[in-house]
Amino acid sequence: MKLTAIDAIDALMHLEKLDLNLLVAIEALMRRRSVTAAAEELNLTQSAMSGALKRARQHFDDDLFFYDGQSMVSTAFGRVLEQQIPDVVTQLRALARMRATSNLATLNRCFTIIASDYISAVFLSALSKHLEKIAPHVSLSVMPYTREAIRQFKSGVVDFLIGPDFSIEEGYNAEPLLDDHFKCVLWKENEALKTGFTAEDFFASSMIVTNFFLQNGKSHFERWLEGQTANVRVAASLPSFVVLPSYIAGTQNVATIHERLVAHMSWSDELVFVDPPVDIPVLREYLVTNKKHPFDKDAQLLAKEMHQLAGQL
Numbered sequence: 001m002k003l004t005a006i007d008a009i010d011a012l013m014h015l016e017k018l019d020l021n022l023l024v025a026i027e028a029l030m031r032r033r034s035v036t037a038a039a040e041e042l043n044l045t046q047s048a049m050s051g052a053l054k055r056a057r058q059h060f061d062d063d064l065f066f067y068d069g070q071s072m073v074s075t076a077f078g079r080v081l082e083q084q085i086p087d088v089v090t091q092l093r094a095l096a097r098m099r100a101t102s103n104l105a106t107l108n109r110c111f112t113i114i115a116s117d118y119i120s121a122v123f124l125s126a127l128s129k130h131l132e133k134i135a136p137h138v139s140l141s142v143m144p145y146t147r148e149a150i151r152q153f154k155s156g157v158v159d160f161l162i163g164p165d166f167s168i169e170e171g172y173n174a175e176p177l178l179d180d181h182f183k184c185v186l187w188k189e190n191e192a193l194k195t196g197f198t199a200e201d202f203f204a205s206s207m208i209v210t211n212f213f214l215q216n217g218k219s220h221f222e223r224w225l226e227g228q229t230a231n232v233r234v235a236a237s238l239p240s241f242v243v244l245p246s247y248i249a250g251t252q253n254v255a256t257i258h259e260r261l262v263a264h265m266s267w268s269d270e271l272v273f274v275d276p277p278v279d280i281p282v283l284r285e286y287l288v289t290n291k292k293h294p295f296d297k298d299a300q301l302l303a304k305e306m307h308q309l310a311g312q313l
Contacts, residue, residue, distance in 0.1 A: 019055065023088060024042065025038065025052035026052075026056050029053065030074070030082055031155065034072060041157075062078065063075050091291075093156040095295065104302065110141050112157070113140060114142075114145060115161075115163070116145065120142050122258070122264065124162075156290055160299070161289075162177060168288055174286040174287070175307070176285075177306065178313065179283065181280075181283075182221065183275065184255070184275070185265070187250060187270060188272045198277050203228070206234070206251075206254070207225070208248065208254070209236075220283045235251070241258070248271060249271060287306060
């Protein structure tokens, strides 16, 4: 149904009364369920966020949220808005980033990226050094895998996600970034090294593993290992790849790390890095972008640089 001229004018006047920044504030409140947390995310004072909520309530003529004990809960109308506002805010963020032209050399912007400490060590550190030369005013903010970080990625607050295939949800564009193989890390006095580190030794060893991904927490290697045998003994489960070797020296434990990490861990003469005596599938990391990416020329340029750099490593 087409709007009459009077209806169209009335709609435009009503839109002019809505501060679009209120939608950004409400979207943050929908995700964080806390005035304090939402204010912190948007770099606002708590009073400013409370003021934004008050103005939004006045505009929509509804409370939008209420407290049930310690929990911030959406009203019935608030739940209706939850089906609309996130996509609108994502589109607004994309619109705000649109430029007729873009140039990394003159760009002044911080890009946010969700990545593991492994990717931070072997790839994003190299990217940061590369950007210092070609885009001195571009910086990176790296976030760990958390539910809130993923929510911010979906809403367009976070620019990129780098991860293996199991970390990628349907509906997002994912392009292969880099592949990696694995090395086993052992104490130089490990008994298994004296007779040759065999597959039997590998599966009989106590393992140092990671546990920080969402879902079941397991990384590419741990997921593969789980499918090989149910009898693996885990000596320690850690929230980081780079600390794995610290749990090896002086023990009979074994850690399996990405081959690209070895250069970052050769600081200890107590450790030995050997090829795994079993075939571990190659790890492939992907560069994942969200719905605003097609409209963000700056991010597209950075993504191109990321792919080119990954091909050189």
